[in-house]
Amino acid sequence: RRPPRSTLSSSSAASDVYKRQIYDNSDLISSCRLWYSFLYFGHNKELVYILNGGLEKWNNEKLVTTNIKTNLVKTKYSAIENNEMVKNLDEINDNIEEKKFKLVDARSIDRFEGRIAEPRKGLRSGSIKNSICLPFKEVINKDKTFKSLEQLKVIFDGIIKGGDKDNIVFSCGSGVTSCVLALAYSLINNNYKPTICLLYTSPSPRDRTRSRMP
Numbered sequence: 001r002r003p004p005r006s007t008l009s010s011s012s013a014a015s016d017v018y019k020r021q022i023y024d025n026s027d028l029i030s031s032c033r034l035w036y037s038f039l040y041f042g043h044n045k046e047l048v049y050i051l052n053g054g055l056e057k058w059n060n061e062k063l064v065t066t067n068i069k070t071n072l073v074k075t076k077y078s079a080i081e082n083n084e085m086v087k088n089l090d091e092i093n094d095n096i097e098e099k100k101f102k103l104v105d106a107r108s109i110d111r112f113e114g115r116i117a118e119p120r121k122g123l124r125s126g127s128i129k130n131s132i133c134l135p136f137k138e139v140i141n142k143d144k145t146f147k148s149l150e151q152l153k154v155i156f157d158g159i160i161k162g163g164d165k166d167n168i169v170f171s172c173g174s175g176v177t178s179c180v181l182a183l184a185y186s187l188i189n190n191n192y193k194p195t196i197c198l199l200y201t202s203p204s205p206r207d208r209t210r211s212r213m214p
Contacts, residue, residue, distance in 0.1 A: 023051035023058070027137065027144055028183075029176050036179040036194055042080035050183070053145040060143075087169050087197045096129045102160055103131040103197065106172040106181045118173060128171065128197075132159050136177040139184040146184055153188050165189060171197035 020038055024030035031050040038048045051058065059065065087095075095101060105127055110116045112133040114125035127133070139147055139155060146152065160168060168185060170178035175198040182194035 018047065020048045021051065022049065023054050025055040027140060028054060028146070028180055029136070032179040032183045033176045035183055036085075036196065039194055040082055040085050042078075042082060045186075053143055057143055057145065082193075085193065085195050087195060092128060092197055099130065101167040101169050101195075102163060103128060103169050103171055104159065104181060105131050105133050106136040106170055106177040107133070108135050109133050111173070120173070123173070131171065134159050134181060136172070136180040139181065146187065149188055152184055156185055156188065166191045166193075168192065169195045169197050 020043065022031040022034050028050065031054065035048055035050050039045050087101075092103070095103065105112050107127075108116075111118065111125070112127045112131075114127070116125070118125055134155070139152060141147055147155070166189065170181040170185075172178040175196060178196040179194070182196060186192050186194055
């Protein structure tokens with residue numbers, strides 16, 4: 001069962017003049033990824049929201065749900081790609097020496113330091129040189145809500161020291177949990193334009209490493 005349509009919209013086929021409210025049943029990761037995707041394709045960020053705590057918290061609070069299927073009406077959606085919201089392989093490699101932006105990794109510290117294997121078979125362990133580790137679960141409470149603005153400010157101030165605080169790039173293993181950090185950071189920095197690094201790596205050092213928008 002899900003919240004009724006009058007409360008949360010489940011249609012993604014609409015003009016960017018409409019509000020989009022997104023929810024899921026995970027640790028916010030799916031809803032944050034969709035939030036980022038809407039922004040990437042030009043939707044006004046002031047019109048895209050996620051349900052803090054997701055469906056689990058909604059159900060725990062015994063709020064209204066329905067099992068009635070929503071009939072969606074297809075409409076034309078005009079998308080404009082914001083390519084600057086994704087850093088490509090060359091930009092990431094150049095930044096190792098140039099340090100134009102801070103790169104923050106959303107994976108666990110064990111994955112970041114290469115102490116455990118990556119979940120997907122064949123991917124190299126470790127992290128990008130000069131990147132910083134901030135596991136995405138550190139910005140989320142046990143009830144799958146984001147931590148308070150005061151707590152988030154302390155967390156991000158602790159890892160982003162000096163430099164341009166609007167020029168932050170988040171990364172992870174597959175371009176999903178990085179969006180959790182991007183949304184969390186946008187809650188305390190109104191000037192921030194969510195930017196992530198989508199690098200899918202293989203055992204080969206260079207020839208099969210690529211960066212792309214899924």
